[in-house]
Each structure stands twice: as C-alpha cells, then as structure tokens.
Amino acid sequence: MSTSTLLRPHRLRGRRRTALVAAFALAATGLSALGATPAAAVDGPTPIATVPLGASPENLSVAPDGKHVYVSNAGVFGGNPGNTVMVVDTATNTVGATIPVGNGPTALAVTPDSAHLYVVNRGAGTVSVVDAATNTVTATIGGIGDPKSVAVNPAGTRAYVVDSSGSNGSVRVIDTATNTVAATVPVGPFPRDVAFSPDGARAYVSNVGNSTLGVIDTASLTVTGNVALGAQPYALTVNPVSGAVYASHGAGDSVSVVDPATLAVTATITTGGNPGGAAVSPDGATAYVPNIGSNTLSLIDTATNTVTKNASVGGGPVDAGVSPDGNLVYVVNNGSETLEVLSVGTAVPAVTGISxxxxxxxxxxxxxxxGVNLAGATAVTFGSTPATGVSCTATTCTVTAPAHAAEGVDVRVTTPGGTSAVSPATRYTYLAPPADIDVDLTTQPQLGLLLPYLTYTLTARNTGPGTVTSATLTATLPAGASATNLSAGCTSAGATVTCTYGTIANNASASKTFRVPLHLLTLGPVKVTGARTASAPTDPNHANDTASVTCTALSIILVTCP
Known part of the structure; x- marks a missing residue:
C-alpha cells in the first residue's frame, strides 16, 4: 500500500473513516493511534446508552423525524463482514432491523421526510435506495465508479453522490423521483464529501487531491468557486443557522471553518486528533467533532470557534449526529463497534399529555x-413514586405506572435540563378497583287486626373485586303507600325510601329495613322495587342493580309473599 493511499482514508461518507485506516495514517507519520496523547477530557456530555453494533460500523444518519438512527456496516479496506445498514430505534436505543445492501456500504443519508434512505456502496460502485417504512431496498443505482459519500438536498428532490474516481472526480446528481443519474458535475481531484447549504442553493465538496473546498451552484450545476483549505479535507458539515462550513482534516488534528458569504477560512480549530464526521446542533450553537486519534468528542462553541469540551467516548469514534431537538448526540465508534448515545440537552422538559x-x-x-425535551430522561415520577420501564425520545416517554393510592397525581419528567412543571395536562388519576353491588330485597308480613305491616330488608351485597366506599339504594313503594320505622341512614319521601351505605368489603353485605303499613282497603298486589342509584367506586355490572318483591293482599290479615 502506498503512502498516498495511507493518507487518503477510504471512506468518510465524505464524512468518516475507519479506525484501522486512521491507525495506519498515524503510523505513516511516525505516531501510533494507541500511543497518541488524547486531549484532556472534561465532564459531559452525559452517557445515556451504548448500542452494540458489530460488523465494522462506518457512518450514521439521523432521521429528521428523530425516530431512527441508521448505521452502515462495512469491511475495512474492502473487507466484507457486514454489507448491511442497522436501524436503531431511538425510543428504545436498540437495533430494530438490519437491512442488507450492497458491498462495502459507507455513507448514507435520509430524505427530509424520513421516508427513504440513500446508501453508498463503495465496494459495488452503487447506491442503494431503502424504503424506511419497510426497511427494504427498492432501487439500486449503479455505474458510479468510486462512490464516497451522499447528501440529499433540503427539498428532497436530489441526492448528490461523490464519485472519487481519481483526479477527475465528480458529483453525480440523482433525481429522487426516478432514482436515476440526472447530471454529472466535474469537481476537484479525489473528492471525498458533500454537504448542502441550508437553503440548498449550494453544495460543498471536499477535494482531498488539491486540499480545496469546491462550491457548486445547484441551479446551474457548475462549480463557482474553490476555497483553499489545509491538507486533506475529508468530512464536511454545514451549520444549519449560519451556513458556515466545517471541514475536518482527518489526517491531522484540526477543523477549518469557511464563511459562506466570503468563502474564506475564518478559523482553524484544533481538536483531539484525526477528526471525523462532525455534526452541528439545530440551533447552530455547537459543533460536535469525533476524534478517532484520541477517543474523544470535541464540543465547539460556534460563536467563538473554540473547543469547550473534549469528552471521552468509545474506541475509534468516526462519525456523529444530533437528534432533531438537539438534546442527544449519537457517536459511531468503529473500534468498539458501538453507537454511543449522549445527552447534551439543557432545555427543561415539558409534559403536554398523558395517555x-x-x-x-x-x-x-x-x-x-x-411533551418536548424529554430525551435523556433520568426519571419519570407519578406523584413522588418513580415509574419503571422508562424509555424516552425527544417527544415521547413510554413507562409502566407504579402502584399508588386512589387519587390524582402529577406526572413529571426529569432530564439533565431539569424537571417538567405541573399543569392540568400532567394529571394522572389512580382508580380503585371496581366494586359490583348486587341489590337484594326481601319482605316479611307482620299481620294482625290492629297494626298489620310488611317489613322490607334492602341489602347491598358487594361482589367485588374492590371495596365499596359508598352506595345509595332506593325503594319504590306502591302509589299512596309510605314507610315507617326506617333504619339509620334511610329517609322517606312520599312513596320513595332512600338508604345510604358506607364501606362494604369485598364479598360482604349491608342491610337496611323499613315498614310499609297495610290499610283496611289494601287489596291485590303490593310491589316494592329496590335499585342502586349511586355507588363508588365504579359498578361494572348493571344487570344486578335492581330487585323487586310482590306480595298479594287478600285482606288486611291475609297477605302472601314469596
């Protein structure tokens, strides 16, 4: 292998390289990747999860809807251990699917609607088009020569693929409607990466062969400028707010910053050694640069172009991405074959709904x-009781509610940014188990010439499963009848008797009694109906809510009852 090859890492989505490539590059300059002195690590960001990947992970792409992170798995120097894309579910931080693609997949990019994924297969000279809904390859675009990286324009209508075929490198422009090459734009020698300006009017290309940044006018598909950079600019990323271009010098230890208005280098930032594919927060305030030579992640303040932190990460970090809300950073570690999930959010979470x-x-x-800003949650509480099984994205947490007494509580989410506030939308009500009341009504005649009457017993039986805390039963008497000698808790109004009951345990009962006097003219059927009119907690069975008993009066001293 020639020295020139060693100093030109084979992949980099135009953005990234493998750990082994960087190790050889360092060896060529008399250094050792293992012996390189890392930049001093400082506190943060906060680790959230480490997702095992395997198969030599190369690049990543975060879906704009935040639901998935896609990671390419390819062999080092054309090896073939993977040839897949792993789909990481951001809700669970687990690999949910593995998609077979072409030989040697490296760079990949998701369309703005999160519906499709474009994957560069360097070993096959192709681009795979993946349907994100089914995780299947729906098209393969061939004949690209030596594809290195891919980017999709903000409108989602074009995918630009870098073809690094020697000194006559080009960018292939793919029509995403037809998935065919619509144009070829000649650029500089050995191009490596491509990135769009926020408005899509420009595409920037890093040319390793002459250490320049090519500027493509996407309307005319012509190169309108070349910016001189330091040696071997590989990975590119663009600030979504300012439009500044960040070019990582992978064989060195710096990142160049290019002003989009003047197309001049305004800063050269020293990072932790052999920077890879960077990412910028959605608010444009912070750039995240993985450093394969020091196993660190540099956090750059874009206002001052200074490194504020060099955080330790896994082995061989080569690529980084940011969640749409800016609270999480994803780092692909080629050496340790993992995807590291880090919380960098400082926004206070807010809960907007409970279901x-x-x-x-x-x-x-x-x-x-x-809610919002929920990613990286360290706790979700119901009142003061923590939930279990907590899994959060930026906008959703799924949890298992803890046990609690029957009452209303507020659900609050705690992240590194703080704890969510209380509002009507945060209320969760614990309901006692339902309790079924079975109404029973019996009667006993008390006959005689002086004070004949019928004694009624109105019973509330609790068939569970919960405990009755309160209940109201009413008895409806025949027209003109009235009740006397009522039990405590019962009242009479006209032909209606109302009785209230307190706590009744599961499989227990409570009874109330009253009398209905008989008169000399009482003849025929005497029907009384008992009914449940209210109870707590909820009564799930209404089929047993009423009961009736009918007696037959043949005379004041001759009454038959069932």
Missing amino acids: PSSGPTTGGAAVTVT
Missing part, C-alpha cells in the same frame, strides 16, 4: 407521556 390519563391503584399500566 391513558387514569389507571388502577395496583399499577402496571402502560402509559405514554408526550
């Missing part, structure tokens, strides 16, 4: 908490 908004006191209910 369902109620559940049993025994806990165990699956609850979805919606």
Whole structure:
C-alpha cells in the first residue's frame, strides 16, 4: 500500500473513516493511534446508552423525524463482514432491523421526510435506495465508479453522490423521483464529501487531491468557486443557522471553518486528533467533532470557534449526529463497534399529555407521556413514586405506572435540563378497583287486626373485586303507600325510601329495613322495587342493580309473599 493511499482514508461518507485506516495514517507519520496523547477530557456530555453494533460500523444518519438512527456496516479496506445498514430505534436505543445492501456500504443519508434512505456502496460502485417504512431496498443505482459519500438536498428532490474516481472526480446528481443519474458535475481531484447549504442553493465538496473546498451552484450545476483549505479535507458539515462550513482534516488534528458569504477560512480549530464526521446542533450553537486519534468528542462553541469540551467516548469514534431537538448526540465508534448515545440537552422538559390519563391503584399500566425535551430522561415520577420501564425520545416517554393510592397525581419528567412543571395536562388519576353491588330485597308480613305491616330488608351485597366506599339504594313503594320505622341512614319521601351505605368489603353485605303499613282497603298486589342509584367506586355490572318483591293482599290479615 502506498503512502498516498495511507493518507487518503477510504471512506468518510465524505464524512468518516475507519479506525484501522486512521491507525495506519498515524503510523505513516511516525505516531501510533494507541500511543497518541488524547486531549484532556472534561465532564459531559452525559452517557445515556451504548448500542452494540458489530460488523465494522462506518457512518450514521439521523432521521429528521428523530425516530431512527441508521448505521452502515462495512469491511475495512474492502473487507466484507457486514454489507448491511442497522436501524436503531431511538425510543428504545436498540437495533430494530438490519437491512442488507450492497458491498462495502459507507455513507448514507435520509430524505427530509424520513421516508427513504440513500446508501453508498463503495465496494459495488452503487447506491442503494431503502424504503424506511419497510426497511427494504427498492432501487439500486449503479455505474458510479468510486462512490464516497451522499447528501440529499433540503427539498428532497436530489441526492448528490461523490464519485472519487481519481483526479477527475465528480458529483453525480440523482433525481429522487426516478432514482436515476440526472447530471454529472466535474469537481476537484479525489473528492471525498458533500454537504448542502441550508437553503440548498449550494453544495460543498471536499477535494482531498488539491486540499480545496469546491462550491457548486445547484441551479446551474457548475462549480463557482474553490476555497483553499489545509491538507486533506475529508468530512464536511454545514451549520444549519449560519451556513458556515466545517471541514475536518482527518489526517491531522484540526477543523477549518469557511464563511459562506466570503468563502474564506475564518478559523482553524484544533481538536483531539484525526477528526471525523462532525455534526452541528439545530440551533447552530455547537459543533460536535469525533476524534478517532484520541477517543474523544470535541464540543465547539460556534460563536467563538473554540473547543469547550473534549469528552471521552468509545474506541475509534468516526462519525456523529444530533437528534432533531438537539438534546442527544449519537457517536459511531468503529473500534468498539458501538453507537454511543449522549445527552447534551439543557432545555427543561415539558409534559403536554398523558395517555391513558387514569389507571388502577395496583399499577402496571402502560402509559405514554408526550411533551418536548424529554430525551435523556433520568426519571419519570407519578406523584413522588418513580415509574419503571422508562424509555424516552425527544417527544415521547413510554413507562409502566407504579402502584399508588386512589387519587390524582402529577406526572413529571426529569432530564439533565431539569424537571417538567405541573399543569392540568400532567394529571394522572389512580382508580380503585371496581366494586359490583348486587341489590337484594326481601319482605316479611307482620299481620294482625290492629297494626298489620310488611317489613322490607334492602341489602347491598358487594361482589367485588374492590371495596365499596359508598352506595345509595332506593325503594319504590306502591302509589299512596309510605314507610315507617326506617333504619339509620334511610329517609322517606312520599312513596320513595332512600338508604345510604358506607364501606362494604369485598364479598360482604349491608342491610337496611323499613315498614310499609297495610290499610283496611289494601287489596291485590303490593310491589316494592329496590335499585342502586349511586355507588363508588365504579359498578361494572348493571344487570344486578335492581330487585323487586310482590306480595298479594287478600285482606288486611291475609297477605302472601314469596
């Protein structure tokens, strides 16, 4: 292998390289990757999860909707251990699917609508088009020569693929509607990466062969300028707010910053050694640069172009991405074959909804908490009781509700940015188990010439499963009848008797009695109906809410009852 090859890492989505390539590059300059002195690590960001990948991970792309992170797996120097793309679910930080693609996949880019993924297969000279809904390859675009990287314009109508075929490198412009090459734009020698300006009017290309940044006018598809950079600019990223271009010098230890208005280098920032594919926060305030030579992640303040932190990460970090809300940074570690998830958010979380908004006191209910700035949650509490099974994205947390007494509580989410505030939308109500009341009504005649009457017993039986805390039963008498000698808790008004009951345990009952006097003219059927009119907690069975008893009066001293 020639020295020139060693100093031109083979991949880099135009953005990234493998750990082994960087190690050889360092050896060529008399250094050792293992012996390189790392930049001093400082506190933060906060590790959230480490996702095992395997198969020599290369590049990543974060879906604009924030639901998935895609990681390419390819062999070092044309090896073939992977040839796949792993789909990481950001809600669980686990690999949810593995997509077979072409030989040697490196760079990849998701369309703005998160519907499709374009994957560069360097070993095959192709680009795979993946349907994100089905995780299947729906098209393969061939004949690209030596594809190195890919980027999709902000409108989602074009995918630009760098073809680094020697000194006559070019950018292939793919029409995303037809997935065909619509144009070829000659650029500089050995181009490596491509990135769009925020408005899509420009595409920037890093040319390793002559250490320049090419500027393509996307309307005319011509190169309108070349900016002289330091040696071997590989990975590119663009600030989504200012439009500044950041070019990582992968064989060195710096990042160049290019002003989009003047197309001049305004700063050269020293990082931790052999910087890879950088990413910029959505607010444009921070650039994140993985340094393969020091196993660190540099945090750059874009206002001052200074490194504020060099955080230790996994082995061989080669690529970085940021969640759409800016709270999480994803780092691909080629050496340790992992995807590292780091919390960098400082925004205070807010809860905007709970679904369902109620559940049993025994806990165990699956609850979805919606809101903003929820990623990286360290706790979700129901009142003062922590939930279990917490898994959060930027806008959603899924949790298992803990057990709690029957009452309303507020659900709050805690992240490194703080704890969410209380509002009507945060309320969750614990409901006691339902309790079914079975109404029973019996009667006993008390006959005689002087004071004949019928004694009624109105019973509330609790068939569970919960405990009755209160209940009201009413008895409806025949027209013109009235009640006397009522039990405590019962009242009479005309032909209606109302009785209230307190706590009734599961499988227990409570009874109230009253009398209905008989008169000399009482003849025929005497029907009384008892009914449940209210109870707590909820009564799930209304089929047993009423009961009736009918007696037949043949005379004041001759009454038959069932």
